[in-house]
Amino acid sequence: MNSAHQKPHRIVIVGGGAGGLELATRLGRKYGRGGAAEITLVDRHRTHVWKPKLHEIASGSMDTSAHEVDYLAHSHRHSFRYRIGEMVGLDRERREIQVAPFIDDEGRNVTQARVFGYDTLIIAIGSRTNDFGTPGVQAHTVRLESQSDAKRFHARMVNACIRAHTQAAPLRPEQLHVAIIGAGATGVELAAELHRTTREVVAYGLDRIDPDKDIKVSLIEAADRVLPALPPRLSQATERLLDKLGVEVHTSARVAEVSGDCVCLADGRMLAAELVVWAAGVKAPDFLSNLAGLETNRINQLVVGATLQTTRDPDIFAFGDCAACPCGGTDGNVPPRAQAAHQQAAHLVTQMKLKLAGKPLRDYRYRDFGSLVSLGKFSTVGNMMGGPMGGSLMIEGMLARVMYESLYKMHELALHGWPKVIVDTLARLLTRRGGQHVKLH
Known part of the structure; x- marks a missing residue:
């Protein structure tokens, strides 16, 4: 714990996607409330929706108001700070990130350009689609x-x-x-x-x-x-x-x-x-390719070691889709999946505990539990690792659907805990029974 004369350790997380928001929430609960660390989440959006749900928003089959998380309210409840804006620069020597002004839909400045200092920086800004330069x-x-x-x-x-x-x-x-x-x-x-x-x-x-x-x-x-x-x-x-x-x-x-x-x-x-x-x-955002000399690969991902620390700065971590992380024990890198970000967020909670205590960090090892793909109300298909003879087991239908939904519930549990997840789930079921099943505006 920090003494009365010692400033709390400043942990800045950039990116409020699935992994970043889960990490900020867990660290806020663990260290923010007691003052052992000061947790700050920086994101350019006001609300969060689990990215694998975007196709449901696009098709109109999901009401975003029932699923989105308001960063400002959530940060207040879970003892971390939320600051709106987009990271545009990094000064490793001064241990500061630069955040661009936030401009609203009417073109007015909400915030000016700002600088946030850190002791530990964690980058989790996800990925972007890669158009490979295709015309149009x-x-x-x-x-x-x-x-x-x-x-x-x-x-x-x-x-x-x-x-x-x-x-x-x-x-x-x-x-x-x-x-x-x-x-x-x-x-x-x-x-x-x-x-x-x-x-x-x-x-x-x-x-x-x-x-x-x-x-x-x-x-x-x-x-x-x-x-x-x-x-x-x-x-x-x-x-x-x-x-x-x-x-x-x-x-x-x-x-x-x-x-x-x-x-x-x-x-x-x-x-x-x-x-x-x-x-x-997919590729990581372009601005990472020239970020304060940090090592990146051909698709702009920050190269990290097994501890999730960047190769050229031990005080900067990266995880999720924006990081090129070795799988551990196998060739290749961790795939850009929500389950990987969830695992890495949980691992980084342990890493921060060890770092604050001045102890050696542990290596992350990816565990592949398989993949699931929802085909709406028609079916769900997937493969689960660890099937007969140690291979993968193909599943579909109701079992696959239940397991697909459980992935989202794991994300919600990490953010809200059991009581709120149960209440919200029941409320959505009741609302859906009485209303239209497709969004019309």
């Missing part, structure tokens, strides 16, 4: 990187349906066509959800639209199968279900360009679509 992506696609991205796509989708219903002219070929580029978990989950929610939107009185004829969802993947990071049998099962839903799947299809009304493939094919989502490839 910036101008004509939506990326699901944040709540605002997901809400923007949803608004476009609903507006497109209303426009099609009210216009006098016949529908253009691309008008109600959605192209999703990238058939990883996000792309596949969004495609399945959109099949349902677009039909529900149309069912609310937009009777001039024939969903089976006018609405089309295409899924485009450069690899030779959907879900290329998962076992082939999972890919096959998923593709069969998507085919039953009427989702048009294009594999071994590299995108050459995106325009305002179509996606151009490298083989010359043109897929008509006005609503295009880019969900292919």
Whole structure:
């Protein structure tokens, strides 16, 4: 513990995603309340939603108000400080981070540029989609990187349906066509959800639209199968279900360009679509590539050792999607998954305890529990590690659905504890029973 004359250890966490917010919450409870450390979370958004839920916001199947966490209120309840803004620079010698001014939607300054000092800095700013320099992506696609991205796509989708219903002219070929580029978990989950929610939107009185004829969802993947990071049998099962839903799947299809009304493939094919989502490839934010001399890899991730400390500064840690962390015992790095960020956040709580006590830090070892992909109300598929003979076990249906939902509950438990999670879950169930099942605005 700190003496009366000793300043509390300053731990600054940059990034309030799944891992960053869990870490700030746990450290706040453990050290913030007693004054042993001063915990500060810096994030450019006001609220948090679990990133694997973004496809539900985009499709309109989730009410964000029932799931989002207000950083300011949450920090007050759990004894850490929340400061709004985006980190734009780092002075390692002075142990300070620079945060850009925060500007509201009306273009007015809410905060000026600020500097925050630290004794330990933890960077957890997640990842961004990687467009690989493909022409037209910036101008004509939506990326699901944040709540605002997901809400923007949803608004476009609903507006497109209303426009099609009210216009006098016949529908253009691309008008109600959605192209999703990238058939990883996000792309596949969004495609399945959109099949349902677009039909529900149309069912609310937009009777001039024939969903089976006018609405089309295409899924485009450069690899030779959907879900290329998962076992082939999972890919096959998923593709069969998507085919039953009427989702048009294009594999071994590299995108050459995106325009305002179509996606151009490298083989010359043109897929008509006005609503295009880019969900292919990930990289860490560009500004990390030149951040105070810290080591990064080709996709801008900060290179860290087994203790999650950056290779060139032991007082700076990084974890989650923005960090290139060795798996431990195997080749390669920890994959960019929510379960990895959850594990690393828990490990860093122990690391901070050891650091504050002046003891040696422990190595992190990634534990792969498998992967799960939700296909909305239609099915859930996945593979769980540790199956027969030590391999992986393919699961689907209700069991897979329960396990998929449990991942989110683990995140909520880390933030709120059992009583609040139980109350919130019951409230959502009751609200959903009595209300509409798709967001219309």
